[in-house]
Amino acid sequence: MEETKVLLDMDEIPKKWYNILPDLPEPFPPYLNPATKEPVGPEDLAPIFPMELIKQEVSQDRYIDIPEEVLDAYYQIGRPTPLYRAKRLEKYLKTPAKIYYKREDVSFAGSHKPNTAIAQAYFNMKEGVEKLTTETGAGQWGTALSLGCALFGLKCEVFMVRVSYNQKPYRRILMQLYGSTVHPSPSDVTQSGRKFLEQDPNHSGSLGIAISEAIERAVGDEKTKYSLGSVLNHVLLHQTVVGQEVIKQFEKIDTKPDIMVGCVGGGSNFSGFMFPTLGQKLRGESDGTRFIGVEPESCPTLTKGEYRYDFGDTAQLTPLILMYTLGHDFVPSPIHAGGLRYHGDAPSLCLLHKTGHIDAVAYNQVETFEAGSIFTKTEGLVPAPETNHAIKAVIDEALKCKKTGEEKVIAFNFSGHGLLDLQGYSDFLENKLK
Numbered sequence: 001m002e003e004t005k006v007l008l009d010m011d012e013i014p015k016k017w018y019n020i021l022p023d024l025p026e027p028f029p030p031y032l033n034p035a036t037k038e039p040v041g042p043e044d045l046a047p048i049f050p051m052e053l054i055k056q057e058v059s060q061d062r063y064i065d066i067p068e069e070v071l072d073a074y075y076q077i078g079r080p081t082p083l084y085r086a087k088r089l090e091k092y093l094k095t096p097a098k099i100y101y102k103r104e105d106v107s108f109a110g111s112h113k114p115n116t117a118i119a120q121a122y123f124n125m126k127e128g129v130e131k132l133t134t135e136t137g138a139g140q141w142g143t144a145l146s147l148g149c150a151l152f153g154l155k156c157e158v159f160m161v162r163v164s165y166n167q168k169p170y171r172r173i174l175m176q177l178y179g180s181t182v183h184p185s186p187s188d189v190t191q192s193g194r195k196f197l198e199q200d201p202n203h204s205g206s207l208g209i210a211i212s213e214a215i216e217r218a219v220g221d222e223k224t225k226y227s228l229g230s231v232l233n234h235v236l237l238h239q240t241v242v243g244q245e246v247i248k249q250f251e252k253i254d255t256k257p258d259i260m261v262g263c264v265g266g267g268s269n270f271s272g273f274m275f276p277t278l279g280q281k282l283r284g285e286s287d288g289t290r291f292i293g294v295e296p297e298s299c300p301t302l303t304k305g306e307y308r309y310d311f312g313d314t315a316q317l318t319p320l321i322l323m324y325t326l327g328h329d330f331v332p333s334p335i336h337a338g339g340l341r342y343h344g345d346a347p348s349l350c351l352l353h354k355t356g357h358i359d360a361v362a363y364n365q366v367e368t369f370e371a372g373s374i375f376t377k378t379e380g381l382v383p384a385p386e387t388n389h390a391i392k393a394v395i396d397e398a399l400k401c402k403k404t405g406e407e408k409v410i411a412f413n414f415s416g417h418g419l420l421d422l423q424g425y426s427d428f429l430e431n432k433l434k
């Protein structure tokens with residue numbers, strides 16, 4: 001019988017994170033101080049991040065040890081996670097392609113995000129930090145950080161994009177259960193928030209604004225630091241547990257993926273999933289795999305953005321980052337895949353797109369929900385609206401194989417489940433999606 005799922009033993013969990021920086025085809029472009037245009041140093045970042053994460057952000061070491069206590073928490077939330085074969089989807093599509101998906105929905109927070117949330121909470125706790133602030137879009141990141149903070153005894157304050165705060169009350173409740181304080185953003189508890197509320201009391205918010213609020217909060221208090229759920233090097237670094245497990249899982253079944261697919265919001269789940277394999281390619285140890293990042297047409301950063309230095313947030317509090325960007329004041333339409341509504345993308349991923357190592361495609365909301373509902377009917381799982389983007393691209397690639405008869409191996413990151421996104425599915429079923 002052909003494999004249905006590939007499991008790893010507990011002792012096969014990766015003991016190190018993989019850092020792609022030393023393997024990049026061009027030097028990593030430094031973050032710049034907006035006033036001086038000089039590279040920012042560790043001391044510039046120290047008010048908002050703990051030193052260990054700042055070191056990881058600029059490290060040129062290919063591997064970084066995962067502390068015991070972080071590994072312990074990884075076990076607790078379900079790592080190593082299974083790799084599944086989507087045999088029923090293949091049959092439905094009548095494709096000769098083999099489709100595999102990595103189950104990052106099995107963690108307590110329902111997405112890949114705890115992989116970094118846990119690590120970040122741990123390193124902050126180690127340096128005596130008492131509270132973390134952050135922003136959240138659809139609420140998955142806020143939930144993940146709330147979980148991480150709960151596991152390591154930290155307080156947590158979350159600024160949640162207002163449109164999601166209203167659309168997704170269950171995630172707010174989950175965060176509150178973990179002990180966090182949650183504000184709709186823009187809020188009236190920060191200067192940057194009040195500024196946007198004055199312009200429009202019903203402002204629907206954006207990730208950029210919420211980031212500004214969370215940073216302002218952290219800068220104002222010594223025992224409080226800020227935490228980011230995507231984009232930065234240390235976040236992508238922590239997510240590489242996913243892709244290292246995937247390499248081991250494919251080795252177990254003596255297969256290699258021809259195509260690796262992931263949805264792209266800020267780039268962390270896609271990068272964590274495929275950087276370890278792309279690293280092998282960059283070092284000349286393997287060849288052949290193609291990488292496809294998938295984004296919404298309403299926020300087409302990699303496919304339509306400009307490659308230039310831009311702020312990471314709307315209020316221009318962050319350093320300048322060289323990335324594909326739609327502009328730091330871009331406010332995307334309120335689609336259900338709230339986790340994909342960021343104006344920029346991880347600078348390492350952007351560099352690899354610019355150098356032609358990664359392809360990008362964009363789809364509209366309706367076709368991604370169609371793809372997700374096919375997945376639910378065939379495989380039985382309800383994907384997150386973000387994950388539906390990856391599934392749409394996978395189905396398209398599998399249908400190409402049907403035409404050509406190629407038996408390609410296609411793998412994607414099942415970045416999260418959609419059990420708290422049923423309103424989006426309801427709109428889809430009633431033909432109300434835009």
Ligand SMILES: *Cc1c(COP(=O)(O)O)cnc(C)c1O
Nearest residue numbers: 140230265266267268269339416
């Ligand atoms: C947050 C999120 C994403 C997008 O974020 P990335 O940093 O690009 O991974 C994708 N899928 C799910 C389920 C998410 O929660």
